[in-house]
Amino acid sequence: MTLLLDKPTSRVAPAGKAPYWTMRRRDTLAGWLMVAPQLAGIVVFVLVPLGLVVWYSLHEWNVLAGTFNFVGAENYKAMASDARLGPVLRATGLFSVGLVVLNLSLALFLAVLLNQKLRGTVVFRTLFFSPVVVTLVAWTIVWGFLLQDNGGVNAFLNLFGIDGPNWLRSGGTAMVSVIVVQLFKNVGLNMVLFLAALQGVPAELYEAARIDGASAWARFRRVTVPLISPTILLTMILTIVGSLQVFAQIAVLTQGGPGTSTTVLVYYLYQQAFQFHHFGYGATLSLVLFLIVLVLTAVQWRMRRRWVFHEA
Template sequence: MSRTDTRVGRVEARPTPGRSRPYWTTRRRDQLTGYLFIAPQLLGSVVFVILPLLLVVWYSLHEWNVLADTFDFVGTDNYTALADDPNLGPVLRATGLFSVGLVVFNLGLALLLAVLLNQKLRGTIVFRTLFFSPVVVSLVAWTIVWGFLLEDNGGLNGLLDTIGVDGPNWLRGEGTAMVSVIVVQVFKNVGLNMVLFLAALQGVPAELYEAAEVDGASRMRQFWRITVPLISPTILLTSIITVVGSLQVFAQIAVLTQGGPGTSTTVLVYYLYQQAFQFHHFGYGATLSIVLFAIVLVLTLLQWQMRKRWVFHES
């Protein structure tokens, strides 16, 4: 049965009486296809992100001693223990110092290198490859090599000795250990941010610089008034990546300083590892991991909200 719709000039099919509409319509088949495409990612997020987060919260409410095979519910005792932990303050200060130093030097050096390599000069491709190559090197191998270089009788002090300078014990000095770890991490990952900045710089229209030169704007004024606003979305991206990465550093501390001297380089992730896997306080270690998660979440949300004030194209 069908009828003619004279208002729009088309024929609309009507379902046959007594015959049910098929379940697998085109729309439902398309929806099923979409769900199947996102199923692997969704399953991975549930198994490797959401479920571990829920388990960490559950473990933080217990005291788990694997040596004695006990798993006792202690409620919020692990959270109240945070206030009584004398090491938590120095650990948070070391974490903040490392994060600030890494973010400032990494982003600053990456932007400087990107600006220099964006010039139309010979040999820039070689330098781009040179600065980016540490990114693809194994983190542990990179850290071990730097550990040999920064030893008291290592390569760096040997180089300084040739010019008559007595170098310090870089990884065992109170004032040099944190600086050494920051420098190692900056040189490891500065190439990634450099490439991101370089891609952003190459997307800035050259006509804007030409118009600014006609108006008599200096190179520095062009940089702050044209370059920085136009690459601000990339600055936001790199800052979020670098901040989150700085709060998750572990291998460099474990290989280079083991948190010493004292607690001067004991960042939160390494302190979490010590509590959980060296002292077997798994409940307290889970509590520290929640503190770390909260810090990362707050800083990320703060950066995301502040984007409205300085990121170009944002209202």
């Protein structure tokens, strides 16, 4: 009697030849499939637009006339001889430095206060964080009315006999006004991030420092700041990048004036591209902005090993 054996359901690799789909290759394929959506987003929304901006910067594109002419490095030469670019970069630097210093300092100060076991801290957390969820344009329009010559801020100052200036039309106060408006808009976000970091600092470290005789300032400088330094790095990068991309506040409050005192790089880029229809030159300026953000972020990331906890 002959026994009929079923055919094997799996193919066995020939002797001496390893199968193609090894465990390592399957894991590699699974990894690429998982990151594929993110990579596709980076290619479509970052690399392709960046390449197009570089391409546009080599052309003079007049939408009204319907012309698109290759000009090579002419836009870069025009940028090098642009007399307005220097004041624009200075205004951008002034806005960024002022906003970053005030935002991080005030946010950390508020977080330290709200981290204390005091009554009413929940109310104050909500009060300081609520501007973050308000629409940016609505927030800016309200502040535009408050900062007018006969607005709410000057009306409040008149109660104390102080004649306030026209905040948004004076070169000495326009930039300060824009910085303050942006400061109160976003300080709550950094405050919440700092507050979360402070609540993660072990209480035993404070107690040990107190037993050793360390003062409150010494405990803050030697214990608090090192342990929340990763959060400081995160908020610093986010705030610097955000300050370099400010547009709505300038467009609504000052339109870059008076003169060019509040004309930051993003608003100047907008003027060249969409008001004066110099799209090629606008693309060139956008590359300058991209390089500034890239360099500042890279420098901060490189310097983190010198002061960020756990990075040394």
